[in-house]
Amino acid sequence: MLISLDELNNYDRFYRANIINSLSGFKSASLIGTKSEAGVSNLAIFSNIVHLGADPALIGFVNRPREAAPHTLKNIEATGFYTINHIHTDWIEQAHQTSAKYAEDVSEFDACGFEEEYINNFFAPFVKASAIKYGMKLIEVVPIKHNNTFFVIGEVVMVEVPKELITEDGFIEIEKANSCCSLGIDGYYKAEKIVRLPYAKVK
């Protein structure tokens, strides 16, 4: 089936969104934890999270337009700190529920049944149930004019990971923590490693 731009544009908007959202493939799905200046914690699921570089350790994520997804971005801009927490395959529904539009004064930690965890006086709350989680310091919010989204760039300043999941060379076997992956905005998957390959050289 070949789909032209005209056909895409004529599809029902939800059908089109599902097709386009599936195209870029499987992604990680994580919960981003923040706290407002007023002290209200916030938790939301994000899947457009990408590695930007290892030294300095930078990770970016795409935030939808402010009116669609206001609270995480506002809290990060106001306080400078946030946490990224892996989602486990056995509590996907709870994690998915954090995408609902809760009011600003409602914490999704409470509303969706997650326990907050504060590690080493880090300002933003972690998800206690996540085995793999990391603390982030805001570096830059890059507005994307074309569709009013934002690319939020942060530096990894703290990592918590079960020691037994780290191999001799530092690779983290995240599938052993039951971290899930996602597709689109409502499909969730288990991960299974196929192989690790040596650094490729021109033959």
Ligand SMILES: Cc1cc2nc3c(=O)[nH]c(=O)nc-3n(C[C@H](O)[C@H](O)[C@H](O)COP(=O)(O)O)c2cc1C
């Ligand atoms: C599987 C899944 C992935 C999502 N990924 C993103 C994302 O990468 N960026 C984004 O802005 N919203 C994403 N959302 C939507 C947010 O979770 C939702 O807008 C949430 O209410 C934002 O909360 P906030 O206003 O507290 O920041 C995703 C939702 C789901 C279900």
